[in-house]
Amino acid sequence: MQYAKPTTAAEAARLLSAASGVTRVLAGGTDVLVQLKAGMVEPDLIVDIKHIPGIRTLQAEAGGFRIGAAVSGAELGEHAALCAAWPGVTEGAQLIGSKQVQGRCSMVGNLCNASPAGDAVPGLVAANATVRVEGPNGTRDVAVHAIPASPGKTTLQKGEIITSIFLPARAPRSSDAYLRFIPRSEMDIAVASAGVNLTLDAAGTITAARVALGAVAPTVLLVDACAKAIIGTKLDATALAALEKAASAACKPIDDKRGTIEFRTKVAGVLARRAAVIAYGRAGGKL
Amino acid sequence: MMDTLETKRKFRQVGTRPIRPDGIDKVKGRALYGADVTAPGMLVGRILRSPHAHAEIVAIDTSAAEALSGVKAVVTGRDLVAQKDDFFRDIQENCLATTKALYDGHAVAAVAAVDASTARAALKLIKVTYKQLPHVTDVDAAMTPGAPIVQGGRALETVPKGMSANVTNQVEFGHGNLDAGFKQADLVVSRSFTTAAAHQGYIEPHACLAQMNADGKADLWCCTQGHYFVRTTCALLLGMEASQLRVTASEIGGGFGGKTVVFIEPVALALSRKAGRPVKIVMTRDEVFKATGPTVVTSMDVRIGMKKDGRITAGEAILRYSGGAFPTGTVEMGASAAFAAYDLAAVHTLGWNVLTNRPKEAAYRAPGAPQAIYAVESVIDELCQKLNLDPLDTRLKNAARKGTLSSYGPTFDDIGLVATLEAAKKHPHYKAPLGKNQGRGLSAGFWFNFGGNTSVSMTINTDGTVSVAEGNPDIGGSRASISLMAAEELGIPYDKVRTIIADTASLGYNENTDGSRVTFAVGMATIHAARAAIAKMCARAAAIWGIDPEAVEWVDGAAVPAGPNAGKFPPMTLAEIAAVANNTGGPIAGHEEFTADGAGVSFGVHLCDVEVDPETGYTTVLRYTVFQDAGKAVHPAYVEGQMQGGAVQGIGWALNEEYIYGADGRLQNAGFLDYRVPVASDLPNIDTVILEIPNPGHPYGVRGVGETPIVPPLAALSNAVSHAIGLRMSSLPMSPPRILAALSHKG
Numbered sequence A: 001m002q003y004a005k006p007t008t009a010a011e012a013a014r015l016l017s018a019a020s021g022v023t024r025v026l027a028g029g030t031d032v033l034v035q036l037k038a039g040m041v042e043p044d045l046i047v048d049i050k051h052i053p054g055i056r057t058l059q060a061e062a063g064g065f066r067i068g069a070a071v072s073g074a075e076l077g078e079h080a081a082l083c084a085a086w087p088g089v090t091e092g093a094q095l096i097g098s099k100q101v102q103g104r105c106s107m108v109g110n111l112c113n114a115s116p117a118g119d120a121v122p123g124l125v126a127a128n129a130t131v132r133v134e135g136p137n138g139t140r141d142v143a144v145h146a147i148p149a150s151p152g153k154t155t156l157q158k159g160e161i162i163t164s165i166f167l168p169a170r171a172p173r174s175s176d177a178y179l180r181f182i183p184r185s186e187m188d189i190a191v192a193s194a195g196v197n198l199t200l201d202a203a204g205t206i207t208a209a210r211v212a213l214g215a216v217a218p219t220v221l222l223v224d225a226c227a228k229a230i231i232g233t234k235l236d237a238t239a240l241a242a243l244e245k246a247a248s249a250a251c252k253p254i255d256d257k258r259g260t261i262e263f264r265t266k267v268a269g270v271l272a273r274r275a276a277v278i279a280y281g282r283a284g285g286k287l
Numbered sequence B: 001m002m003d004t005l006e007t008k009r010k011f012r013q014v015g016t017r018p019i020r021p022d023g024i025d026k027v028k029g030r031a032l033y034g035a036d037v038t039a040p041g042m043l044v045g046r047i048l049r050s051p052h053a054h055a056e057i058v059a060i061d062t063s064a065a066e067a068l069s070g071v072k073a074v075v076t077g078r079d080l081v082a083q084k085d086d087f088f089r090d091i092q093e094n095c096l097a098t099t100k101a102l103y104d105g106h107a108v109a110a111v112a113a114v115d116a117s118t119a120r121a122a123l124k125l126i127k128v129t130y131k132q133l134p135h136v137t138d139v140d141a142a143m144t145p146g147a148p149i150v151q152g153g154r155a156l157e158t159v160p161k162g163m164s165a166n167v168t169n170q171v172e173f174g175h176g177n178l179d180a181g182f183k184q185a186d187l188v189v190s191r192s193f194t195t196a197a198a199h200q201g202y203i204e205p206h207a208c209l210a211q212m213n214a215d216g217k218a219d220l221w222c223c224t225q226g227h228y229f230v231r232t233t234c235a236l237l238l239g240m241e242a243s244q245l246r247v248t249a250s251e252i253g254g255g256f257g258g259k260t261v262v263f264i265e266p267v268a269l270a271l272s273r274k275a276g277r278p279v280k281i282v283m284t285r286d287e288v289f290k291a292t293g294p295t296v297v298t299s300m301d302v303r304i305g306m307k308k309d310g311r312i313t314a315g316e317a318i319l320r321y322s323g324g325a326f327p328t329g330t331v332e333m334g335a336s337a338a339f340a341a342y343d344l345a346a347v348h349t350l351g352w353n354v355l356t357n358r359p360k361e362a363a364y365r366a367p368g369a370p371q372a373i374y375a376v377e378s379v380i381d382e383l384c385q386k387l388n389l390d391p392l393d394t395r396l397k398n399a400a401r402k403g404t405l406s407s408y409g410p411t412f413d414d415i416g417l418v419a420t421l422e423a424a425k426k427h428p429h430y431k432a433p434l435g436k437n438q439g440r441g442l443s444a445g446f447w448f449n450f451g452g453n454t455s456v457s458m459t460i461n462t463d464g465t466v467s468v469a470e471g472n473p474d475i476g477g478s479r480a481s482i483s484l485m486a487a488e489e490l491g492i493p494y495d496k497v498r499t500i501i502a503d504t505a506s507l508g509y510n511e512n513t514d515g516s517r518v519t520f521a522v523g524m525a526t527i528h529a530a531r532a533a534i535a536k537m538c539a540r541a542a543a544i545w546g547i548d549p550e551a552v553e554w555v556d557g558a559a560v561p562a563g564p565n566a567g568k569f570p571p572m573t574l575a576e577i578a579a580v581a582n583n584t585g586g587p588i589a590g591h592e593e594f595t596a597d598g599a600g601v602s603f604g605v606h607l608c609d610v611e612v613d614p615e616t617g618y619t620t621v622l623r624y625t626v627f628q629d630a631g632k633a634v635h636p637a638y639v640e641g642q643m644q645g646g647a648v649q650g651i652g653w654a655l656n657e658e659y660i661y662g663a664d665g666r667l668q669n670a671g672f673l674d675y676r677v678p679v680a681s682d683l684p685n686i687d688t689v690i691l692e693i694p695n696p697g698h699p700y701g702v703r704g705v706g707e708t709p710i711v712p713p714l715a716a717l718s719n720a721v722s723h724a725i726g727l728r729m730s731s732l733p734m735s736p737p738r739i740l741a742a743l744s745h746k747g
């Protein structure tokens, strides 16, 4: 097993594209190292990206935020402006693990680990965030939603890494929220989850919405029917019921040790409804 | 041997809360646990495990593994001595299977290599030819006529002909006329229940270091609840004499019964013998889940009849327990304990143990009792609900007392159930208001407690300090409690006493740290050892004073002349006698080797409030209070710790913990992520109320306290959840998907 510590993204991409066998990018390592210890993967090459300049920087850009790929959950949580603008995104990222894990884990690692249950992902998809991908063929910006391919697989090509996430500028009266269901109060994996991102007009009517569901399909779901159910409403009881129904209808979950199809389908609807209420309040809406 | 209670004794040290002697080492990370011991030239041992739930082992080819550079030894079941006795043969087969793999994770071979990666590579080179067999992991399915037979020919004579060959034990308890009892009832409720297998979940995985020398002498360091039992078993499985094997117990990171068993120690010894080097084996968490622990899995039917005034007229329980792929007698304890809390005219329990393709059950706090009592206490709660009766008053009305003929045979002496129920009734928790979606549940619980074979040695050092050597690994703070009792009896300060856990060569036999026996039995042996030392010290003082030894007594840590006729001498303290010991007759010590009888049974009552989210099935435990009779709480903080720990583990069983098997018979959740023990933020503070109804069988009145507290939580939680959702739950764990499914079927 080889360990490399490149100092530019281009070098990281070159190492990864030249490698034969199994490779892993090392950001926080809270997935990679656990998988390594459990004998689930035996990589031939590990590329630690944390020494690439800018990869651990979080800064304002074009009215929004550019977040380096290796910025940890704890660093996100300490960034007041980011938390104020994107409370749903940051609460998703901060639900990951414990204090110790928060000191290391990154949103990009969460995205690229490609678990359908990743807690940072629905919030980012609801936010319409993009990632900057660096690879053998140069740089491209891609919607977060387009990264997961299937459980454990991404659409990144050989040699490609993500260097940053971009969260766009916010319209006034916008906010978001993320909720997950776990059987315990912490240290667990989402059985179902929902991220809701909303913009209101001055009267409190929803003018734009994105609703993403996690752990109820092979990859995160962006559910247009949920958005349609609440756009143009003030999130009254009828709108909430329609949202819940649309969310449940979109679910394509599996039965497994963590939850049944029946359970995940019902609870995803409940979480979408509850998250919408929170986001609506945060955006200044009154119910 | 039974002792009499000193009812009038005023305690000076017993009942205080000194700092635990092992605390600083543990907090600083210096305590030596099983995996912390190393030896020069040490090899890494690893175990190959069956990937099949049930398979014949046709052949094992170890040649490629043996040929791998860095591999120093490979062993299979043939390297252990075949045992004739069923009990030890089962242990042998569980340590390394010879003919059949009986569950997913069953050990079939092991290697010792220079490092972990070589050992892992070697495991992959061992070729095991399996012939897969049909499997069964469900207890009810295993009892049906066509079920796959896990092991044939294991049924005891008590099992009637015609039952499935998987049924190995049948037990029955009770008295009175059941039919007549049910006829007198105003209401009879019958219900069936199931509980899942739960793992002890200790933080420290099993670990040991074995060193067998060319001359056949061996040393073994291991994490265990009983190193004497480890020695007996390993000596048999390795064909050694007990004197040639010295076993030293490490600090122990939790056991809860699950480390009263031998898994890796004989394998490490066999590897060390073959390799001629020390071998360390440390289980991974995955191995711990697959191949150690857990509890029985159960299916039960309970029927109870009650009068309108709350008097129980008859009770019946039918228990089907499976302790995995090997016979176990745990169902006997379930059948004995089921109705033990009640004074009943007609009671009958019938239990079977059934083989399934699951790991061999290991003890877990009060083995067998929590499940049966969960079923009984759930039905009592339902009767109270339907007859509109107060659940505490109803239990008081039926409570066992001194003189009650228990449901399992003995007549009770002084017991604390009534006092415990009354304490719960008086407590503000019982009457506190509840909100929407909230419910309160309560349950009584019982455990037998145990005494057993025990040896203690005590040395009076010349500087006036005292060393106590005992042979029971300390899993609950027992070194502090033993030191307290030694200090109490000798009349010296607690910090003048140090208690250690001696190795198997240094003391007579000690039974495992189990059955809530240590503070009771080792405590009693310590008191006896102290009395023996005191007799010697009195004799020394008498010799110095030139008077009769009988004319000297021990008062407040000093020898004094007994009465005015004995002469006038100033008291000689322990330190003064010790200082001159080597010139007045030699070293002074006391020891005791005995079988401790008279362990008093113990009762507890748990009260619990929950709130259930009706949209997700998520249960929040809002408030929890434990009431328990400790006889005498030697170190109250540890007694509270046991009460809280038992409650927390029981909450885990009730809400989320379960072994989940796939259709392929393989364990799906062999890790702490999907085997969900409660985390700290899941729990309210667990309040405790200690009652002290002295045990007549112990000089200080001590009863064991370690096991009773895991008995009531299952029904306390189930009753609370059932009230909160308006629906009777009868299957554990009550995980959110189960609660939500129950609610949606209710409509």
Ligand SMILES: Cc1cc2nc3c(=O)[nH]c(=O)nc-3n(C[C@H](O)[C@H](O)[C@H](O)COP(=O)(O)OP(=O)(O)OC[C@H]3O[C@@H](n4cnc5c(N)ncnc54)[C@H](O)[C@@H]3O)c2cc1C
Pocket (backbone or CB within 6 Å): A023, A024, A025, A026, A027, A028, A029, A030, A031, A032, A033, A034, A049, A069, A095, A096, A097, A098, A101, A104, A105, A106, A107, A108, A109, A110, A111, A112, A113, A117, A118, A119, A120, A156, A160, A161, A162, A163, A187, A188, A189, A190
């Ligand atoms: C105790 C514990 C609790 C946890 N709890 C949660 C939880 O509650 N919710 C949750 O969702 N997850 C949880 N996790 C999983 C894990 O912490 C998260 O998925 C985390 O976000 C991973 O980030 P990381 O930076 O550590 O990723 P790493 O482990 O470094 O990498 C993860 C994967 O992403 C790839 N990768 C990383 N960075 C890049 C990049 N820049 N470009 C391309 N590929 C990349 C790696 O190759 C690897 O496959 C937990 C883990 C632990 C150990």
